[in-house]
Amino acid sequence: MAYSEKVIDHYENPRNVGSFAKEEAGVGTGMVGAPACGDVMRLQIKVNEQGIIEDAKFKTYGCGSAIASSSLVTEWVKGKSLDEAMQIKNSQIAEELELPPVKIHCSVLAEDAIKAAIEDYRKKSGAVSAAETH
Amino acid sequence: MEREGFECTYLEVQENGLVDLDAFRAALRPDTILASVLFVNNEIGVIQPMEEIGKMLREHKILFHVDAVQALGKVPVDVEAIQADLMSLSGHKIYGPKGIGALYVRRKPRVRIEAQIHGGGHERGMRSGTLPTHQIVGMGAAAELAVQSMESDSRRIRQLRDRLLNGIMSRVEEVYINGDMEHRVPHNLNLSFAFVEGESLIMALKGIAVSSGSACTSASLEPSYVLRALGKSDELAHSSIRFGIGRYTTEEEIDETIELVASKVGKLRELSPLWEMHLEGIDLNSVQWAAH
Ligand SMILES: Cc1ncc(COP(=O)(O)O)c(C=O)c1O
Numbered sequence: 001m002a003y004s005e006k007v008i009d010h011y012e013n014p015r016n017v018g019s020f021a022k023e024e025a026g027v028g029t030g031m032v033g034a035p036a037c038g039d040v041m042r043l044q045i046k047v048n049e050q051g052i053i054e055d056a057k058f059k060t061y062g063c064g065s066a067i068a069s070s071s072l073v074t075e076w077v078k079g080k081s082l083d084e085a086m087q088i089k090n091s092q093i094a095e096e097l098e099l100p101p102v103k104i105h106c107s108v109l110a111e112d113a114i115k116a117a118i119e120d121y122r123k124k125s126g127a128v129s130a131a132e133t134h
Numbered sequence: 135m136e137r138e139g140f141e142c143t144y145l146e147v148q149e150n151g152l153v154d155l156d157a158f159r160a161a162l163r164p165d166t167i168l169a170s171v172l173f174v175n176n177e178i179g180v181i182q183p184m185e186e187i188g189k190m191l192r193e194h195k196i197l198f199h200v201d202a203v204q205a206l207g208k209v210p211v212d213v214e215a216i217q218a219d220l221m222s223l224s225g226h227k228i229y230g231p232k233g234i235g236a237l238y239v240r241r242k243p244r245v246r247i248e249a250q251i252h253g254g255g256h257e258r259g260m261r262s263g264t265l266p267t268h269q270i271v272g273m274g275a276a277a278e279l280a281v282q283s284m285e286s287d288s289r290r291i292r293q294l295r296d297r298l299l300n301g302i303m304s305r306v307e308e309v310y311i312n313g314d315m316e317h318r319v320p321h322n323l324n325l326s327f328a329f330v331e332g333e334s335l336i337m338a339l340k341g342i343a344v345s346s347g348s349a350c351t352s353a354s355l356e357p358s359y360v361l362r363a364l365g366k367s368d369e370l371a372h373s374s375i376r377f378g379i380g381r382y383t384t385e386e387e388i389d390e391t392i393e394l395v396a397s398k399v400g401k402l403r404e405l406s407p408l409w410e411m412h413l414e415g416i417d418l419n420s421v422q423w424a425a426h
Contacts (some may be wrong), residue, residue: 003337011337017405034423035408036368038331038357042407059407063333067405116424 003064004098010068015075018057020044028121032112039066039106043113045077045085047121053077053085058113065103069093069110082118135168149365150314151180159190168197173205173216177360177376178313179322181209188217197245203227203235207280208288208319213238219245223277225269229381230276234269283381291379292320294388298377299323301392306399308412312361312374323377326361326370327395329409330402335375338398342391345376369408369418 003011019042020027026047033040039062046055056074060067072093077085093099093107136142143161148154153171162169169191174181184200191198199220202211207228213221221238225231239245239260253262303309308328327335332346346358357371366374377391403409408418 011334014405019410031407032424035372035418036423038333038368038372040407040423059405059410061329061406061408062331064337066331067334112424 002100006072006097007065007068007099010071010097011064014058014067014071016055016057016071017059019059020046020055020057026121026125028117028119028124030113030116030118030120032116033062033066033109035061038062039109041066041070041109041113043070043073043110043117045114045117045121047082047125051081053080053082062106062109063103065097065099065106066109068097069099069106070113072097073110073114077114082121085114086118088114147363150317151175151178151312151360151364152314152317153182153187155183155186155190158187162190162194162196166194166196168199170199170201173200173202173211174208174319175313175360176204177322177358178324178364179204179319180313181205181317181319183317184216184218188215192217204319206277207284208321210284213240219243220247225273225276228273228276228280231269231272234266234273236273287381288320291381291383294379294383294385295320295323297385298379298388298391301389302395305392305396310366310370312364312366321379323379324361324374325377326366326374327399328370328373329406329412330373330399332372332374334402335373335398338402339375339391339394342394344378346372346374 020029022029022044024046028045028047029042030044031040031042039060041060041062042058044057045053048054056077058070058074060070073088076088088111090104090107090111093110094104097107099107143163145153145158145161158169169187171182171184171187173184188198197219198217199222200216200218201222202218203222203224204227205211206223211221218238219240223236223238225234225236237260239247247260249260249262251262256262256265299311302325306327310326310328312324312326313322336344336346357368358374361371361374362368379388411418411421
């Protein structure tokens with residue numbers, strides 16, 4: 001498998017590896033994929049009071065392209081609003097990393113991980129604000 | 135053969151990768167004409183009970199084809215002892231040239247095969263075409279050397295294999311051996327590193343030529359069918375690495391490999407959400423995974 005230099009760079013120096021406590025305020029967690037399929041991505045975002053993603057962390061079980069895709073999106077979502085982050089498309093990830101056709105699914109998974117993390121954050125914060133109004 | 139309308143039965147192997155002789159016997163039908171067995175498996179190195187299978191097939195007058203490509207030079211290959219009727223060999227697996235192989239065809243009792251290459255009727259009509267003399271000589275010389283050095287090679291390689299296995303096992307947890315360790319050539323060590331995906335580990339083991347699954351299927355994303363046949367979970371099949379040890383492997387190379395494997399598996403586990411969940415005591419089978 002020939003990898004692009006960008007994939008190798010993210011693979012060898014992954015950005016933002018780690019985890020936030022799931023229950024922490026402002027944290028949204030998205031976990032996509034399955035061990036049986038050979039890749040699992042967990043992306044976490046930390047959203048501030050202005051609704052901006054101020055930090056992101058990931059852990060990924062998967063091939064080099066899967067690791068690189070998730071590392072890249074942690075960089076991309078930082079500083080974005082939730083709506084802006086929702087706009088990130090798998091094709092942009094695949095293009096940036098020059099993924100070969102058999103690895104496109106890694107970029108799809110990374111896009112899904114962003115959406116899942118945002119959804120989780122919205123569900124949690126929605127529940128909180130709903131609770132506050134009572 | 136299936137394409138020509140013959141019915142084929144594919145036998146499952148046991149958890150250790152070996153054929154179950156009773157299941158083999160039970161699968162034979164009155165109209166069975168041919169059985170084909172891999173003498174030594176290319177992914178996990180297990181040695182099948184060839185003498186027992188050969189005897190059974192001869193009793194039933196069923197032709198026995200043996201793929202001995204991975205066996206030659208590693209274990210004694212004797213067509214009489216295993217009663218093989220047809221046997222495939224390959225030059226490059228015994229340090230010979232690529233592009234040449236051999237098919238043994240038994241004369242007594244006679245086995246008749248139909249030519250796949252037609253033309254001038256060379257090789258008694260079985261394989262037409264001008265013979266590549268240099269390739270034939272090269273494979274012959276390689277075979278001679280392989281047989282001469284088989285015992286000493288195997289002894290040395292077994293020591294290296296044990297060194298590699300013990301080194302990895304003492305440094306890394308959650309490592310699983312794939313395939314039987316007793317009925318196995320020492321040249322192969324196939325391990326699953328739980329919670330680490332095989333391809334990413336290959337990428338990390340720069341400078342060491344290892345594979346995940348077989349080289350034949352490296353273009354596909356499916357986990358090794360051989361490991362799945364052993365009843366391994368898909369996750370462990372995705373996490374497997376095959377180490378090959380050969381005539382020219384040195385002790386220093388083994389030690390470097392142990393170092394590299396220990397440090398890279400550690401690094402990839404730091405990256406792995408599955409490892410984190412494992413450390414937290416979460417049973418991965420109890421998790422509802424999002425399909426994709
Ligand atoms: C068991 C086995 N049989 C057959 C082959 C094919 O040999 P060749 O590529 O020389 O035709 C291989 C590997 O290449 C093998 O491992």
